[in-house]
Amino acid sequence: MTCKELVELVTDYMEGALDADASARFEEHVTACPECLVHLGQMRLTVRAVGRLRGEDISPDARDHLLASFRNWRREG
Numbered sequence: 001m002t003c004k005e006l007v008e009l010v011t012d013y014m015e016g017a018l019d020a021d022a023s024a025r026f027e028e029h030v031t032a033c034p035e036c037l038v039h040l041g042q043m044r045l046t047v048r049a050v051g052r053l054r055g056e057d058i059s060p061d062a063r064d065h066l067l068a069s070f071r072n073w074r075r076e077g
């Protein structure tokens, strides 16, 4: 699993929507990738702040912004 794939799956992961195999690969990546661990933590905080968990509640603009932020942040790191 790449970092980009992880970002795309993070809402499904938090919903428990991933199957066992995908969930295991997600956790394997987070364990090995401190950047994604931080990202997951930030997503959890964001979800709590927004009070929603469902991916379809995230507007395309917000999703693009999130992915762009993540890419920039990876570049800076």
Ligand SMILES: [Zn+2]
Pocket: 002, 003, 006, 029, 033, 035, 036
């Ligand atoms: Zn990663």
